[in-house]
Amino acid sequence: MQIILIRAERAWAYAMDLKQFANTESRKQVHLIHKLKKAVIYAAELEELCVTLKCDTTTQLEAGPTTRYMTGMLLFEQNNWQNAAISLSSSQKIYNKTRRCC
Numbered sequence: 001m002q003i004i005l006i007r008a009e010r011a012w013a014y015a016m017d018l019k020q021f022a023n024t025e026s027r028k029q030v031h032l033i034h035k036l037k038k039a040v041i042y043a044a045e046l047e048e049l050c051v052t053l054k055c056d057t058t059t060q061l062e063a064g065p066t067t068r069y070m071t072g073m074l075l076f077e078q079n080n081w082q083n084a085a086i087s088l089s090s091s092q093k094i095y096n097k098t099r100r101c102c
Contacts, residue, residue, distance in 0.1 A: 008042035
């Protein structure tokens with residue numbers, strides 16, 4: 001499970017690094033979106049593993065909004081504003097509820 005988490009975070013971090021150069025080089029934008037897609041896939045895999053392995057509640061609560069946040073950022077970079085806003089607001093709501101209860 002930790003390997004999948006590290007892969008998701010690594011793809012995410014690399015995508016954020018590429019974002020600095022995406023405005024000047026179109027190829028970097030394509031590579032950025034590819035890395036974000038990988039981050040979303042790994043995050044979704046992690047979320048599914050949390051449920052399958054019956055992880056503790058806190059871990060499950062953190063995995064869900066992480067997937068939604070990464071999905072929202074991917075949709076944002078793809079200029080899919082409406083779905084990005086839905087995904088990001090869903091992530092924010094869950095994070096806020098988690099912060100209050102834990």
